[in-house]
Amino acid sequence: MQKTKCYLAALVSGVLLVTGIWAGYGQSKKNDHLTVYLWENRLMKNIAPYIHEQFPDQDIEFIIGNNDTDLYSYFKEHGELPDIMTVRRFSGTDAQDLQPYLMDFASYDVVSKYYSYAVEYYKDTDDEIQWLPICAIPQTIIANKTLFDQYGIKVPENYEEYVQVCQQFYDKGIKPYSMDLAEDWSNQEIIQAAAIGEFTSLYGIDWRNKAETSAGEIKFDDVLWKRIFSETSQFLKDSHFSKEDINVNINTGTQMFVEGKSAMFHGQPTDMQKLQDQMDAELIRIPYFSQTSDSSFVYMFPSLNIAFNKELEKNKEKLDTALDVLDCMISEQGQKLIADGSGVISLNTDVPSMMQNVSGLEEEIKDTSIYIRYSAQKSFDASLEAVHGILSGKMDEMQAYNAFRSAMNSKDSKEKSTVNFENEYSILLTDTTKSILKKINPKCAVEQIGDTTLSSAWIAAMSNGQQPSAPEDYIEVEK
Template identity: 35%
Template sequence: MKTKTLRRLFSMLAALVMGLSLLTGCSGKDAERTQKLEDAQTIQVYLWSTSLYENYAPYVQAQLPDVNIEFIVGNNDLDFYKFLQQNGGLPDIITCCRFSLHDAAPLKDSLMNLAMTNEAGAVYNTYLNSFKNEDGSVNWLPVCADAHGFVVNRSLFEQYDIPLPTDYASFAAACQAFEKIGIRGFTADYAYDYTCMETLQGLSAAELTTTAGRKWRTAYSDPANTARVGLDDTVWPGAFERMEQFIQDTHLTADDLALNYDDVTGMFRNGEVAMYFGSSAGVKMFQDEGIDTTFLPFFSQNDEQWIMTTPYFQVALNRDLEQDTARREKAMKVLNVMLSEQAQNRIVSEGQDVLSYSQNVPLRLTEYLKDVRSVVEENHMYIRIASNDFFAVSKDVVSKMIAGELTAAQAYQAFNAKLLAEEEPADNETVLTSGKAYSNVFHANGGSAAFSVMANTLRGVYGTDVLLATANSFTGSVLQADYNQKMAASMIMPNGLMSRQRTMTGAELKETVRAFVEGCEGGFVPFNHGSLPVVSGIAVEVKEANGSYTLTDITRNGQPLGDGDTVTVTCLATEKQMEALLASDSGTSAGEDAWVKNTWRDYVSGGAALAEPENYMTLR
């Protein structure tokens, strides 16, 4: 009897264990299916700056409540996207500001051809030509422009009865007139590569947009061209002659090569220089200070007027989207909103004009650009050639021209030789190896695996009990790849991410986590799942209702966090957000704020290892 009873008990126990195993297996499979569904429904958009993440991304998401968009602050560097491409991590939508079709050539076969889309059709042909490949395909589209030209102190012109320039001859005459009374007519921050590059091109915008100029530019940017392309002998010799004449007319010398932005704007503010090369934002800045300021274009020597423009960013879509009709449709909806007038208004700084390359966005100029309205209406907005080579070589050659070391002919030869020279091999020494790939897609049951890897690793680096980070702290997925120094450094958001360490009570930590999750006055407010913070050393439960988020629970080591507990905490955020998120009375300071990128760079330089991810958030 006892034996039969024991057998029954063992049978019941075995059945119970088997049932639990089946339930666990089903639960695991359900979770896996849910995560795959979340992955499929998510459109990843990589933004090149944190300002876009804070001001632009929330608007785009709000217009598409049925599309789950994962916004990431990536890098303003095409090498970053080439690395993602090579290792299977290219996102759905890419943005980049420091861009040239020449540098983007290796990505061409991985990007959608947008030539026949309505979005490409809306771009004025004058500007679309700068983005066409040799075969007529278009992978990248520009959004609105940042206008660069001459910021002019109009009150100085009136004070000394000097006419405002209307062409190149009167510009040169104004410079001469100011020099005679001891005021610089013109200078610029030639310490920077982009100022050297944009001056060289801006003075010859009319010639660089001719048929011959476009022909050369297309050849230089052609992805199919495996040989290095130098300057042509039709357009470019004249560009250096105009640069040489400009240097003479403005009396630029080697001393100008040391000037940075603060130096130049300080001279302008003090009435020491009448004109400088800058953006239209400078007009508003000085008008707000009470200085009568206006904006003038580049004056070509053929009497045409041109504005140098830099697209705030170029945008491209991953060709893999074409394999899934539903995902492609979602991505195109996102692209359409990103290029809309209302979205572009959120890209520019307050008070700046929206100079769009699209016919779908009406021209509305403020008082700051009223003097160049005719230039804009004529579509004389030159888009700079901004390859890495052009940045570096322009800085070298134009600086030597300003210093009087090169004539126009010598400068042309030097520039051409540098473009044709073979690139020196990059430093590809591996400093970090990830044996597994971790996606940055946010999952309701767990959070982002990639972000957890980064947060857990950095918590170990900082040596604190807890780490809190805003969602824009890390630049996307952790790839199964060997990372060199540059690519490892690019895992950290590049726009001023700071760390602050505190010792807190459990009660103080709860309030700090609440500020990260729910948002706070003057700080960042999460606007979708992917913008929720990342935590390490604790786990949090968050409730979502009507687009807002509420912190409902915090555990540490599986136990509820006690108000009287003492914990060391590292917080990661931009300097602006840090002040709002972390009140001065939240805990005891444990040292000064520091740049996260420097800490991370030092860590990976010493032979880094990545931590394993954890489920850190449950979203209900």
């Protein structure tokens, strides 16, 4: 047994998909070879072929990466930082150790194509912009208007009316809001949506700017954050959430809404369309309401964030190709492919509205403010711990705040796992990941299969009597 450090994306049907699976185009021997890491498989399916179609003569390799900036830190440690990096869950603090190695977009024309609010939180303390968002996905409450009409309940237009609506449905034995609070992303959303007026206040913006650029411990404004958790607790009570909601996952929450057992759910335009296809009811969107004013907000998050390796500036041809790829991503078609459909808010001033195909969306958000979520990687687990603590009755508002703050500033402690390299594994490797594996474990023998496809490799293995092992969760192996 030997403990070595490598990132393994998944063990699916007995095949270890090592982070960095090659699924791109072109050869890897040219000086202008460009590596593009995409954070999920769907992007490989949607955007990679489109970019290849636009630039068929360019040597571009698309690789399945991971939704974590730690992966890129690991590759940097081993001299294998990709040319283009993407991630979804992200804040400036997550990528602090990468800062010296990332290109500053501020001096390039591409930044001028963005709305100013879209890059507001991407500037670091030196006014550099090392990450850019690619299109925005609007998240709102989704309401069963038919159910509202059936019981003569008025659609809310502010927080006070929202509270009244929840009480009316609760009194009639219908769950007001079935939110999937077993999922970390919904707990992260609920804190910011419940206290959205605080996050968009001058104090909230100031805290976020400091948090996004903090190189060390994130400083918390106690006065601000006590209000945030007070409003979070109030929202949970007003929405009639209870400790049972801790176990409501995405499937359960969705099913309750589809069956008319709850009046409201939440989601993106694509989610709403899927729900509409399953329901004989009129669905509408309701924004998130501030508890401190009559303002309403669409909760929004980028489909992905992108960064360039600073080394690109040493090779103008490669840099031009990388910028072409970025331009392709922020084009209308590119954004639709990245967001898996229409109904996204374009951050590119050159691209017209992409909401025409989603009934009512453009009109509904015309007089509604846009809030871009804070999505530091630690904020997801921290939010889940705090919200579950309140719902379970184990924490009051102050204890939940303290738990959240502690989790946000906790030191990383990665679990140590062991891989038995005496066994043989069916592993797909790129030249990059193969070289890393050889460096960290020189005794590991890697046999080249030769030209083949995944399906062909499976057929050959199965014909020899080999069977796939049960799927396992994502693991990290540390030296």
